[in-house]
Amino acid sequence: QQPVQSPQAVILREGEDAVINCSSSKALYSVHWYRQKHGEAPVFLMILLKGGEQKGHDKISASFNEKKQQSSLYLTASQLSYSGTYFCGTAGTGNQFYFGTGTSLTVIP
Amino acid sequence: EPEVTQTPSHQVTQMGQEVILRCVPISNHLYFYWYRQILGQKVEFLVSFYNNEISEKSEIFDDQFSVERPDGSNFTLKIRSTKLEDSAMYFCASSIQGAGGYTFGSGTRLTVV
Numbered sequence: 001q002q003p004v005q006s007p008q009a010v011i012l013r014e015g016e017d018a019v020i021n022c023s024s025s026k027a028l029y030s031v032h033w034y035r036q037k038h039g040e041a042p043v044f045l046m047i048l049l050k051g052g053e054q055k056g057h058d059k060i061s062a063s064f065n066e067k068k069q070q071s072s073l074y075l076t077a078s079q080l081s082y083s084g085t086y087f088c089g090t091a092g093t094g095n096q097f098y099f100g101t102g103t104s105l106t107v108i109p
Numbered sequence: 110e111p112e113v114t115q116t117p118s119h120q121v122t123q124m125g126q127e128v129i130l131r132c133v134p135i136s137n138h139l140y141f142y143w144y145r146q147i148l149g150q151k152v153e154f155l156v157s158f159y160n161n162e163i164s165e166k167s168e169i170f171d172d173q174f175s176v177e178r179p180d181g182s183n184f185t186l187k188i189r190s191t192k193l194e195d196s197a198m199y200f201c202a203s204s205i206q207g208a209g210g211y212t213f214g215s216g217t218r219l220t221v222v
Contacts (some may be wrong), residue, residue, distance in 0.1 A: 036152075040216075041200055041215050041216050042152060042211075047210045097142070099144075099154070102152075
């Protein structure tokens, strides 16, 4: 049920780009992306609905390939504030909703 | 900005005791959720609640767990007889629609000793 994310962890220098992938074995209705700082609650970044949607939020964007049951989060020109654990969350046709395995992102100066 | 409020922020309880975790979702949201996160691990879905009833629950949400919306604002999670493995951060979340983005509360850290 749980979506699988890759990579598990990534370390970037400020200004570098990163891609985080999320993949599900089940059919997806929507994909959410969240960022969680240590000791804090997850914070909603964006949601993508089915149909090949892409979205952007500042220098963070995402795509959703419904056919492949995958989503990718793109972080461009990373900043120190981007550090945290990123979770995708996927919903099926009901109210089932599961978070992915998580990707730890560390941005260093 | 509207917030989801959770109380208490930290609760320590003895094994076998009952605990009630409280949440005040955003006032115009219709869907409510409980998640938990064991330290250093993934966020796990427990239950979703809509129209005054449970709409989905995970295998974690067994008979020891229950949820209630006792009035128009509070949303509670009760654990009847806590076990050591219930120690985790419990997050409440709400959304205006079922497929919408969730707003999470800041969490209640439950420690069972």
